[in-house]
Amino acid sequence: MAVTTKTKYWLMKTEPDVFSIDDLKASKDGSTHWDGVRNYLARNFMRDQMQWNDRVLVYHSNANPSCVVGTARICKTAYPDFTAWDPQDPHFDPKSKADHPTWYMVDIQFESKFSMPLSLAQLKEMPKLEGMELLRKGSRLSVQPVTKLQFDTIFKLGKPS
DNA sequence: GCCAACGTTGGC
DNA sequence: GCCAACGTTGGC
Numbered sequence: 456m457a458v459t460t461k462t463k464y465w466l467m468k469t470e471p472d473v474f475s476i477d478d479l480k481a482s483k484d485g486s487t488h489w490d491g492v493r494n495y496l497a498r499n500f501m502r503d504q505m506q507w508n509d510r511v512l513v514y515h516s517n518a519n520p521s522c523v524v525g526t527a528r529i530c531k532t533a534y535p536d537f538t539a540w541d542p543q544d545p546h547f548d549p550k551s552k553a554d555h556p557t558w559y560m561v562d563i564q565f566e567s568k569f570s571m572p573l574s575l576a577q578l579k580e581m582p583k584l585e586g587m588e589l590l591r592k593g594s595r596l597s598v599q600p601v602t603k604l605q606f607d608t609i610f611k612l613g614k615p616s
Numbered sequence: 617g618c619c620a621a622c623g624t625t626g627g628c
Numbered sequence: 629g630c631c632a633a634c635g636t637t638g639g640c
Contacts, residue, residue, distance in 0.1 A: 468638090494623075517638055575639075593621035595637050 463504065464606040466512040466523070466589055467563070468597040476513050476525045476568055485565035486530050490538040491546040493558060497598035502533040502559040504600075511563055512601060512609060514589065515572075522572035523609055531562035569613035583608045 467489065469475065479487060492498055509529040515522050535556035538544040551557035578584055588599045 470638090496623095521639070593638095595622055597637085 460506060463506060463509045464512075464601045464603055465500070465505065465509060465529075466514055466599050466601050467527075468514045468516045470517045471515040471524075472517070475515065476565070479513070479527065479563070480565045480568060482565070486562050488531075488536075488560050488562050490536050490560045492536070492560065492598060493539075493546055493548065494595075494597060497596055498559055500598050500600065501561050505529050505532060505561050507532055510566075510606060512606060516597075520574040520576065522574045523569065523578070523613060524572045525568040525613070526566040526610060527563040528566050529561055530564040533559040533561050536560040567614050571613055573609055573613050578609070581608065 474487075479485065489501070492501065507529055511527040511529065512523050513525045513527055515524050535553075536546075536551075536558040538546050539548040539551035539556070539558045540553060541547055546558075548557060575590070578587070579590055584590060584605055587601065587605050588594055588596060589601075
């Protein structure tokens with residue numbers, strides 16, 4: 456049975472000092488594997504729910520200021536995060552085994568860079584974004600679902616046509 | 617650099 | 629199963 460499912464919307468955090476939206480854009484084919492997620496809830500979203508062509512808001516955390524800076528698409532669904540098996544990798548995790556991976560990743564592809572990045576402070580001012588996970592005090596989830604309204608609201612402001 | 621919030625670990 | 633200690637995230 457063919458299953459068609461609706462596009463889902465996500466937000467993914469990255470530290471621009473480590474990997475920025477410009478780094479994504481400059482990657483081969485504008486895409487990269489989103490390795491290093493070591494949180495079970497974030498993993499579950501990637502492994503169990505992300506579908507090809509889902510849309511992603513890219514957020515720069517630990518930045519000045521921290522901003523939503525652009526968008527991407529899921530271009531490859533979940534597969535084992537091989538960096539967990541590499542003792543030299545900062546995200547090495549001996550719990551993860553080749554025959555029973557603990558951690559997963561997806562590939563994302565650059566879609567757009569905002570002409571107007573939207574800072575956390577700006578987002579907090581927007582009534583339509585009330586309840587958004589990113590805006591919750593103490594929120595640390597690096598991969599999180601957003602609603603279509605949240606995505607569209609941010610996309611419209613960040614990348615005016 | 618500070619520190620609040622959070623997730624994980626491990627003793628019991 | 630409880631919970632204190634610890635390490636990490638991430639805003640400021």
